[in-house]
Amino acid sequence: MIAQLVLNGLVTGMVVALGAVALTLTYSILKFPNFAVGGMITLGAYIAWLVNVPLGLPLPGAAVLAAIGLAAVMLAADRFVFRPLRDRGAITLLVAAMGLSLILENICRLAFGNVARNFDVDPERPWRVSGLRIHPEQVTTAVVTVAAMAGLWLVLRHTRLGRAMRAVADNPDLAAVRGIDRDRVTRRTWVLAAALVALSGVLIGMDRAIDPLMGWAYIIPVFAAAILGGLGSPGGAVLGALLIGVAQELSVLVIEPNYRQVVGFVAIALVLLARPRGLLGVEEIRR
Amino acid sequence: MSSDVTSNPLVSDAALEVRGLRLGYGATEIVKGVDIAARRGAVTTIIGPNGSGKSTLIRGLAGLLRPLGGSIWLEGRDLTALPAVRRVAEGVGYVPQEANIFRNLGVAENLRLATEFVPGRQSSARERDEILALFPDLAVRGALAAGRLSGGQRQMLAMACALLARPSILLLDEPSAGLSPRLVAETMQTVREVCDRGVSILMIEQNVAAALPVSDQVVVLVAGRVRLQSAADRLLVDHNLHRLYLGEAA
Amino acid sequence: MIAFLVTILTLVAIAAILALALNLQWGLCGMVNFGLVGFFALGAYAAALLSLAGAGPALALLGAMVITAACGAAVAALSHRLAEEYLAIVTLGFGEVVRLTLLNESWLTGGALGLPGIPSPTLRLPGPGGEHVGFLVLCLIALALAYLVVERLARAPFGRLMRAVRDDDVVAATLGKDVVRVRIAAFAIGCALLALGGALHAWHFGYIDPSQFTPIVTAYAFMAVIAGGRGSNPGILVGAGVVMLLIEGSRFLKDVVDFVAADQLAALRLILIGAGLILFLIYRPQGLGREYRRSAASFPTVPAPASS
Ligand SMILES: Nc1ncnc2c1ncn2[C@@H]1O[C@H](COP(=O)(O)OP(=O)(O)OP(=O)(O)O)[C@@H](O)[C@H]1O
Ligand SMILES: [Mg+2]
Numbered sequence A: 001m002i003a004q005l006v007l008n009g010l011v012t013g014m015v016v017a018l019g020a021v022a023l024t025l026t027y028s029i030l031k032f033p034n035f036a037v038g039g040m041i042t043l044g045a046y047i048a049w050l051v052n053v054p055l056g057l058p059l060p061g062a063a064v065l066a067a068i069g070l071a072a073v074m075l076a077a078d079r080f081v082f083r084p085l086r087d088r089g090a091i092t093l094l095v096a097a098m099g100l101s102l103i104l105e106n107i108c109r110l111a112f113g114n115v116a117r118n119f120d121v122d123p124e125r126p127w128r129v130s131g132l133r134i135h136p137e138q139v140t141t142a143v144v145t146v147a148a149m150a151g152l153w154l155v156l157r158h159t160r161l162g163r164a165m166r167a168v169a170d171n172p173d174l175a176a177v178r179g180i181d182r183d184r185v186t187r188r189t190w191v192l193a194a195a196l197v198a199l200s201g202v203l204i205g206m207d208r209a210i211d212p213l214m215g216w217a218y219i220i221p222v223f224a225a226a227i228l229g230g231l232g233s234p235g236g237a238v239l240g241a242l243l244i245g246v247a248q249e250l251s252v253l254v255i256e257p258n259y260r261q262v263v264g265f266v267a268i269a270l271v272l273l274a275r276p277r278g279l280l281g282v283e284e285i286r287r
Numbered sequence B: 001m002s003s004d005v006t007s008n009p010l011v012s013d014a015a016l017e018v019r020g021l022r023l024g025y026g027a028t029e030i031v032k033g034v035d036i037a038a039r040r041g042a043v044t045t046i047i048g049p050n051g052s053g054k055s056t057l058i059r060g061l062a063g064l065l066r067p068l069g070g071s072i073w074l075e076g077r078d079l080t081a082l083p084a085v086r087r088v089a090e091g092v093g094y095v096p097q098e099a100n101i102f103r104n105l106g107v108a109e110n111l112r113l114a115t116e117f118v119p120g121r122q123s124s125a126r127e128r129d130e131i132l133a134l135f136p137d138l139a140v141r142g143a144l145a146a147g148r149l150s151g152g153q154r155q156m157l158a159m160a161c162a163l164l165a166r167p168s169i170l171l172l173d174e175p176s177a178g179l180s181p182r183l184v185a186e187t188m189q190t191v192r193e194v195c196d197r198g199v200s201i202l203m204i205e206q207n208v209a210a211a212l213p214v215s216d217q218v219v220v221l222v223a224g225r226v227r228l229q230s231a232a233d234r235l236l237v238d239h240n241l242h243r244l245y246l247g248e249a250a
Numbered sequence C: 001m002i003a004f005l006v007t008i009l010t011l012v013a014i015a016a017i018l019a020l021a022l023n024l025q026w027g028l029c030g031m032v033n034f035g036l037v038g039f040f041a042l043g044a045y046a047a048a049l050l051s052l053a054g055a056g057p058a059l060a061l062l063g064a065m066v067i068t069a070a071c072g073a074a075v076a077a078l079s080h081r082l083a084e085e086y087l088a089i090v091t092l093g094f095g096e097v098v099r100l101t102l103l104n105e106s107w108l109t110g111g112a113l114g115l116p117g118i119p120s121p122t123l124r125l126p127g128p129g130g131e132h133v134g135f136l137v138l139c140l141i142a143l144a145l146a147y148l149v150v151e152r153l154a155r156a157p158f159g160r161l162m163r164a165v166r167d168d169d170v171v172a173a174t175l176g177k178d179v180v181r182v183r184i185a186a187f188a189i190g191c192a193l194l195a196l197g198g199a200l201h202a203w204h205f206g207y208i209d210p211s212q213f214t215p216i217v218t219a220y221a222f223m224a225v226i227a228g229g230r231g232s233n234p235g236i237l238v239g240a241g242v243v244m245l246l247i248e249g250s251r252f253l254k255d256v257v258d259f260v261a262a263d264q265l266a267a268l269r270l271i272l273i274g275a276g277l278i279l280f281l282i283y284r285p286q287g288l289g290r291e292y293r294r295s296a297a298s299f300p301t302v303p304a305p306a307s308s
Helices: A002-030 A037-052 A059-082 A090-112 A136-158 A160-170 A172-177 A182-207 A214-228 A234-253 A262-274 B054-062 B084-090 B107-116 B125-133 B136-140 B151-164 B181-196 B208-214 B232-236 B239-249 C002-028 C036-052 C057-079 C085-104 C130-155 C157-167 C169-175 C177-205 C215-228 C233-256 C262-283
Strands: A127-129 A132-134 B014-025 B028-039 B043-047 B069-074 B092-095 B169-173 B200-204 B217-222 B225-231
Touching: A002 A037, A002 A132, A002 A136, A002 A160, A002 A182, A002 A214, A002 A234, A037 A059, A037 A090, A037 A182, A037 A214, A059 A090, A059 A182, A090 A214, A090 C085, A090 C215, A090 C262, A132 A136, A136 A160, A136 A182, A136 A234, A160 A172, A160 A182, A160 B107, A172 A182, A172 B084, A182 A214, A214 A234, A214 A262, A214 C085, A234 A262, A262 C057, A262 C085, B014 B054, B014 B200, B028 B043, B028 B054, B028 B069, B028 B200, B028 B217, B028 B225, B043 B054, B043 B181, B043 B208, B054 B092, B054 B169, B054 B200, B084 B092, B092 B151, B107 B151, B125 B151, B136 B151, B151 B169, B151 B181, B181 B200, B181 B208, B217 B232, B225 B232, C002 C036, C002 C130, C002 C157, C002 C177, C002 C215, C002 C233, C036 C057, C036 C085, C036 C177, C036 C215, C057 C085, C057 C177, C130 C157, C130 C177, C130 C233, C157 C177, C215 C233, C215 C262, C233 C262
Parallel strands: B043 B200, B043 B217, B092 B169, B169 B200
Antiparallel strands: A127 A132, B014 B028, B014 B069, B217 B225
């Protein structure tokens, strides 16, 4: 029973990790918490659904197109929303991001209504492995997430773009002095973040249904994971997400299942009280 | 922006020439119309009391602040409108006062980033070795996070990074700050050597006693204005300067 | 027609109280309250439950405001050590906690069915619909009081301090502890005003349920504040009025253009709110009005740490 909960929690955590890492990437480059992540999850899932169901492309292809589509949307958002506000401080930017989230979410509602949708995939029966029920989607989720994280790690550690991103995150002024164009790095960061969030949207859509509020339900766990990991540390965000996922599943042992979402909030509160730099945070969160 | 080479009779022997430069943050003007000519192949040292706008001035020269007025010329080219990202390629090297390295990146990565994004300024392998030979302490380099280096090593790394992009002018903001007396002397020696290899230097120093011997020119900046600009050896014997400078600082 | 006008004015007055509260928190102090609807709901439920339990209006209102202010203070204190950005997520989380509690603690809140039959205070004015006009008068009195409170705070040294802190990180870092206390207090006062709005809302409808308290309320409040001009209290009144009229007005739209379904209309409205927020932030950050503020020169200069 507990092992099953932990397993489910790890899988939930992986989905959360994709969003949390995306949040962390944009935070370290743009220095504001991207509250649009909820709307991004929703839009990513709907793009994949649009390609998968009405157009009939298989889900993996649909996921790739969702990543590309969401990246295009976020590039436009960067150009027309975030760039004009770049020098106006984190508070202004995060309110604008919330406005953007409202727009993205409601474009989906306007286009597809409130009814829940599902991807066109054949439901398979769960496998039983030494008493554990493992759903094929859970395996898919794990494989996709681990692959995405490994890919991201390679990009960050071993490419020109990764070095530029880490340099800007570390010291934007010095990066400029070294000839690193922050606007370019910013755009590429949006592309990476959008791809990760679109993937998480697709995985969430596989797990439950696709509806306009799906992203909203994930905002708090995603933020909790990123904060737990010390905003700005992708590794920490993954760890935070796994912890949040497991804690959410295990919480049903002590509280009503309806309150599962409270776990994320409690985690944020505890981190803020006890260890403001997060678990692996490199820099003290400013005050 | 404009890459036209404006011949200018006034700057014949100046590598960097600043005219009427005004800089500030928001509405407050800190640097209030400064004229400086940093001679080619020389060490020009800016001194002045705390808060007189020295760092602000040099940040403006590096392109991190948008000028409120005036102009900046390097080897006859107008840099005024160029942002920091574009000034490296024009030959501006800058070592900030603090936060002069990428703390969370390895030493090797810091060195790599010194030229990776600067088109056309890669140094040859030989130049590279020569530059690194100036900083023997960097032998501990590699995967070590640069933030773990000692203050002196950090300064060395920062200077090496700036030099690898083969600047025609190197801007140094208090290279000796926080270093032990022995390291201060060494750093000043390094500055002189770098200059003798043909890099013009514009440096801020609080430690006048250590800086004057290696300097060719001195600029005294007080409250955002140039109070005095003169050859260094003249000032070594000018007690007025000491009075003026120390008097203002008190 | 008169009855409709009275209803609209009552709703505008309540909306204006919410907007004033948010203006104190976000406009004046830079504290982003994404959980505004949670505090509003908390105030409404507390006032409703107290009224249902037989408490008089004054006691119910006082109780609601104290409880909500205490929660607000706790939330602000939780995030005070960190950058402002964290308050935004903590308040958002608080809003979700409130929503879940309202839905799940049926023994207290009635769950999804909500609380019916809330007794409400009013002034017995003569004439047809006199009690509705009477309630409107009460709402206007409450609005006037809220306005005076926020306006006084904005003009007091406290308000100048807050504006200085909001606009300048260096000042914020320099002033430290005092600022933290003052900000927590400001946030709590804002939450008390949200509770005031909540109590009036509960009394006005006489029936509350969780579907009345969705994050959309928060979005409307932000729109009212940004349109009215952050920091400008007179502007906020206009902003709240305009937003309320647009919302109520657009309800008629579906009688005219019958090809849009109700939920599509709601979605469209929210898209416009989101776009409006962004456009105001970019092109008219001062809103339609102008912020009350003395010229920068008359501020006492705060010594910045000599950056070295
Ligand atoms: N980022 C900033 N925003 C606003 N004001 C600033 C900023 N940086 C510096 N200042 C102000 O500009 C003035 C000059 O600062 P600057 O750092 O240029 O002085 P400095 O001559 O380098 O002093 P020091 O010798 O202490 O390094 C100071 O009053 C300082 O408070
Ligand atoms: Mg300085």
